[in-house]
Amino acid sequence: xxxxxxxxxxxxxxxxxxxxxxxxxxxxxxxxxxxxxxxxxxxxxxxxxxxxxxxxxxxxxxxxxxxxxxxxxxxxxxxxxxxxxxxx
Numbered sequence: 001x002x003x004x005x006x007x008x009x010x011x012x013x014x015x016x017x018x019x020x021x022x023x024x025x026x027x028x029x030x031x032x033x034x035x036x037x038x039x040x041x042x043x044x045x046x047x048x049x050x051x052x053x054x055x056x057x058x059x060x061x062x063x064x065x066x067x068x069x070x071x072x073x074x075x076x077x078x079x080x081x082x083x084x085x086x087x088x
Contacts (some may be wrong), residue, residue, distance in 0.1 A: 002088045003068050005034040012036070015063060023056075028081065034088065035081045050080055 005027035012025040022042065028035040038050060057079065064070040064084075073082040 001069055002086050003070070005029070005036065005087050008068065008087060009036060011067065012060075012063070023050075023052075033083050033085065035076075035083045036087065037081045038079070049078070052079060 009025045009027050016023050016025070022040050024039050024041040026037045026039055028037050038052070040050070057075070060082075061071075061073065064073060068086075070084050070086055073084045075082045
């Protein structure tokens with residue numbers, strides 16, 4: 001089942017807001033397969049390195065599976081973005 005990147009980002013951001021987290025997501029369409037960037041919500045931060053706990057990635061993958069039936073997403077080497085063939 002294909003899910004639009006913008007719809008996914010909206011849902012993920014609402015989830016993070018409900019968790020009182022500064023983490024937000026944004027779609028990156030610079031490639032043919034959209035990536036979802038993991039960012040910090042702050043108007044003063046331009047470039048950063050996130051060191052998120054493994055617990056975050058486990059919760060994220062569980063959320064994607066339970067809400068969008070998306071399993072086994074791919075992350076870049078720093079864990080700052082992810083993609084999946086069902087995200088369009």
